[in-house]
Structure formats: structure tokens, C-alpha cells
Amino acid sequence: MFKSGFEVMEKVSVITFILLLFSFHHIFAQQPSDTVVQKRAFIIEAEFRPRTEYRNGYRQLKPDTARPAFFTDHRSRIYLTYTTHRFLLHTSFQDVRVWGDQDPQTANGSVQIFETYAESSLSDKISVRIGRQKIIYDNERLFAQNNWRQIGRAHEAVRFMYKSEKLETDLIGAFNQEKGANERNFETDYSPDFKNYKVLAASFIKWKATDKITLITINATDGFQDDSIKREYHFRFTSGGRVTYTDINHYLTVAAYYQYGKTPLGQTVKAYYVQPEVKYQFPHNFTFKLGAEIMSGDDATKSSSVSHSFDPLYGVNHRFMGSMDYFTRFPGDLNNAGLINPYLFIFYELSKKITLRADSHLFYSQNDFVREETVIPKYLGFENDLLFIFNANKFTELHLGYSYMLPTQSMQYIKRTGNYRNWQDWAFLMITFTPELFKWESTVK
Incomplete structure (x- = not known):
């Protein structure tokens, strides 16, 4: 897999080089004249x-002697964005904390950078x-941006x-290293105390074939570095897509993905994911969405060196598999058994500012799970997830859920x-609360 993984990376590099050549062709062919008015x-x-x-x-299920938990946390962010002709610079800072978790008199800060990037057109x-x-x-x-997580x-x-x-x-291309790597003259050891990839490459294509x-x-x-042999990598591949059909009242879609290669721990993986869904908008502001997720898993009655447990990579689970988040870590939360998740979502717009929502999920293991040889x-x-959404104004939105x-x-x-x-x-x-604090604009030649 070490060799095949780098063959993939070489192909990605070739595609990237072609994109660069294509880009430079457009740059020289479409240079703006000095008289173009530019906005900043x-x-x-x-x-x-x-x-x-x-x-x-x-x-997780409540133990017999446990009492409920109750707490408040918050996320506060500041977004700074500068734009001009074919250039954008964006930075956002965030502070995430549980109320009372930190001594209010401490000198230790907790502000971190959530995003910071430059984009050149x-x-x-x-x-x-x-x-x-x-x-x-x-x-x-x-x-996904995993927006539910603070x-x-x-x-x-x-x-x-x-x-x-x-x-x-x-x-997309990414290669991760840890703090202190700039002091290293040889090797690229990456052994953080958290789970993360060392190499990532991804492509996304969206083609509007027709109006519908x-x-x-x-x-x-x-790609993940092997825990024991630092020069060995385990590359996992995920391929597939989705087709959608949309008209005035209907929305039909089916998604399918196949996962192959090696798991982060080096086990061969052959897994799949399928999601059919239909949405229909009725009169009087009612919308129904009916679908199912089928996520493959392992048959515990059979011995196999191959993993059939699908991992949804870096996507959001809160939105798809129930708000109570029983299935967010894969394949651990499923005990490798996989999952079948039929669901029905009902939306009702009570007014322009108020939306009521009810999500219902049935959960089944996709494959056999054995306990005590049975x-x-x-x-x-x-x-069942019930949600009340109130858009008080352009900058304020309230969610109440049970x-x-x-x-x-x-x-x-x-x-x-x-x-x-x-x-x-x-x-x-x-x-x-999402207020716009300041906005400055100007035009220059």
C-alpha cells in the first residue's frame, strides 16, 4: 500500500500541475487593463x-445509578475578511469554553485560530x-465543517x-507534521497524541447535467503513518458520488460510496455506503423527507482479515444519524456491525420566523453481532428529535430541541x-448571534 499510495499522490501531483498550467494560461490571456475599476x-x-x-x-445509555448532566458552553468567533480584485484574505478567531471551567482570574488564554487562508483567483x-x-x-x-460541535x-x-x-x-492536497518538524533535517515522523491523517488528497466534481x-x-x-514502522503508510481510498433530480415539489437522490485500501491501523478494508432519499413539499408549508442510510459492517459469525466497516471520513453525523449522537465514532460506536438508519424528517413553517421540525430514526445493525456466542x-x-427554530431577526436565531x-x-x-x-x-x-460589526468598501482604478 505504500507504493500504491504514492502512485496516487503522483497522479494527484500531475493533475495539480495541469491545473496550474491551465490557470497560468488564463492569467496571461485575461490580464485586466489598467483602467478596470477594482473594488476593495x-x-x-x-x-x-x-x-x-x-x-x-x-x-450512551443511562446507567441505573447515574443522574442527568446539565451545563452551558459557548462559542464566540470574530471573522476578518479582506477582498480585492481576484484576491481574498480571511481569518477567524474563536473561543470555546464550558461556563465555569476556567478560573475567571487566570492569565491563561484559550483563543485559537479557526481559519486563516489566502485565496487568489x-x-x-x-x-x-x-x-x-x-x-x-x-x-x-x-x-463537513461540523458546525454542531462548538x-x-x-x-x-x-x-x-x-x-x-x-x-x-x-x-485538495494536505501533508501534516507536528510542532518541531522545522527543526528536523531527516525523516517525516508524525505521531501526534490525537487521531489525524498524515496525507490527504481529495477531488470533488459537481456537474449540472440539466436544469433538474x-x-x-x-x-x-x-494516509496514516504506521505506529511501529514509521516509514510505512496506510492509505484508505473512498470513491463514489450522488445523483439528484429536482423539480418544483420533488427532490430525489441516491448516494453511494465504496471504501478500499487500508484502515488507519493497517487492516485491509472493503466497505460501502448507500443513501437513497426523497423529499416532497406539500401545500401549506409542509415538507417531508424520507430516506435511509446503509453503512456496511462486519459479520461477527465469520472470521475475516478484511474490515467491512465503512467510515464516513470527516463528515457530519449529527445531522444524519440522530441528534442524540449515538453513532459518531466509526466503527467503534457500531462495534463493527454497521448500521441501517431509515429516517423520516418533517418540516412545518408555522410563519416566516418560526419552523417546527420532527426527525424520526429507526436503527438496525447492518450485520450480525454476537454476544456470548449468540x-x-x-x-x-x-x-425522535423535536426542534423549534425561531429567527428573531437577521442576526439572531434560537433553537430549542428535545x-x-x-x-x-x-x-x-x-x-x-x-x-x-x-x-x-x-x-x-x-x-x-451573528452581527456584522464593520464594513468598509472603496473603488480604485
Whole structure:
């Protein structure tokens, strides 16, 4: 896999070089004249998002002697953006904390950079973005900003982007190292105390075939350094895409991905993911979305050196697999058994400012799971998520949610914790403020 992984990287490098040549051709062919009026702008925006949670079975089943958890945390961000002709510079700072977690008289700060990148437009359609940035592809199933998590997710990467009326493409490359690597003259050892890839390459293509049909493909490889043999890498490949059909009231789509290569621990992987979905908008502001996720897993009744557990990479799970987040870490949260998740989402716009939402999930293990030499039933449970959304004004949005889980004994066996007979519920109140603090614009020749 070491050799094949670098063969892939070589192909990515060739494609990148071709994009660069194509970009430079556009640069020299489309140089703006000295008389073109150029606009400059500098914008400062803020975000403050406090969230209070009541947890009584969130992420794991409640044990018999446990009492509910209750806390408030918040995210505060400052966004700084400067734009001019074919150039953009963006930086955002954030502070994420649980109320009361830090001594209010301490001198230790906790502000960090969430994003910082420069983007240069090489032509009217091609641009390159360099730095720490969110990577959001399609419906965020494989690459997402993970906005529910207060800290979010960003990647340090180089990104080439092409966008026209019907075609949108994206090419990403990243190579990670740890602090102190600049003092190293040989080797590229990467052994952080957290899980992260060493190498990432991904391509995204979105083609609007007709007014109603859109085709999307995502191909990605992420490479992990072997724990024992530092010069050996395990490359995992994920390929697939999605097709959508949209008209006035209907939305039909199906997504499918295949995963192959090696897991981060070096095990051969052959796994798949399928998601069909249909959405229909009824009169009187009702919208229904019906679908299912099928995520492959391992058959515990058979011995195999191959992993069939699909990992949704760096996507969002909170939106797809229930707000109580029982399945967010893969394949651990599924105990390698995989998951089938039929769901029904109902939206009702009570007014222009108020939306009511109800999400229902059924959970089944995709494959057999064995406990004490007995295959357990595949039905894991039912989750219902209720949400009230109030858009008070352009800068203020309130979310009030309540969820409950009705698990089975099989869920307890899969999760290996808690008691499925206990009442499992979770509630939250979150307010998001997003004011624009300052905006300066000017034009120059």
C-alpha cells in the first residue's frame, strides 16, 4: 500500500500541475487593463453561540445509578475578511469554553485560530486557496465543517477550485507534521497524541447535467503513518458520488460510496455506503423527507482479515444519524456491525420566523453481532428529535430541541454500557448571534 499510495499522490501531483498550467494560461490571456475599476472591502463579523444542555442518555445509555448532566458552553468567533480584485484574505478567531471551567482570574488564554487562508483567483473561474480552512463537499456526509460541535473542523491544505455555470471542481492536497518538524533535517515522523491523517488528497466534481439533474463525484485518499514502522503508510481510498433530480415539489437522490485500501491501523478494508432519499413539499408549508442510510459492517459469525466497516471520513453525523449522537465514532460506536438508519424528517413553517421540525430514526445493525456466542436481534431502537427554530431577526436565531431514545437490549450490547430499560432523553437551548460589526468598501482604478 505504500507504493500504491504514492502512485496516487503522483497522479494527484500531475493533475495539480495541469491545473496550474491551465490557470497560468488564463492569467496571461485575461490580464485586466489598467483602467478596470477594482473594488476593495474589509468586513468584520462576529458570532456568539451559547448552548445549554440537559443530558440523560445523550451518546450512551443511562446507567441505573447515574443522574442527568446539565451545563452551558459557548462559542464566540470574530471573522476578518479582506477582498480585492481576484484576491481574498480571511481569518477567524474563536473561543470555546464550558461556563465555569476556567478560573475567571487566570492569565491563561484559550483563543485559537479557526481559519486563516489566502485565496487568489487565477482567472474568472479558477482560484487557489492556501491555509487552514473548512472543507465542505456536497451534503457534508464525507467532508463537513461540523458546525454542531462548538469547536468545528478545519484542515490545513492547498485547494484548487474551478467554478462555471454548470461545472464545479475542487482538488485538495494536505501533508501534516507536528510542532518541531522545522527543526528536523531527516525523516517525516508524525505521531501526534490525537487521531489525524498524515496525507490527504481529495477531488470533488459537481456537474449540472440539466436544469433538474445534477451529478456529483467525490474521490479521496487519506494516509496514516504506521505506529511501529514509521516509514510505512496506510492509505484508505473512498470513491463514489450522488445523483439528484429536482423539480418544483420533488427532490430525489441516491448516494453511494465504496471504501478500499487500508484502515488507519493497517487492516485491509472493503466497505460501502448507500443513501437513497426523497423529499416532497406539500401545500401549506409542509415538507417531508424520507430516506435511509446503509453503512456496511462486519459479520461477527465469520472470521475475516478484511474490515467491512465503512467510515464516513470527516463528515457530519449529527445531522444524519440522530441528534442524540449515538453513532459518531466509526466503527467503534457500531462495534463493527454497521448500521441501517431509515429516517423520516418533517418540516412545518408555522410563519416566516418560526419552523417546527420532527426527525424520526429507526436503527438496525447492518450485520450480525454476537454476544456470548449468540447472534443478537438487529433492531437497536427508535429516536425522535423535536426542534423549534425561531429567527428573531437577521442576526439572531434560537433553537430549542428535545430528543428521546427508545433503545432495545441489542443497543445495550452494541454500546456495551448503560441500561436500555432506563428513560433516555436530551434537551438543549441554543441562541446564535451573528452581527456584522464593520464594513468598509472603496473603488480604485
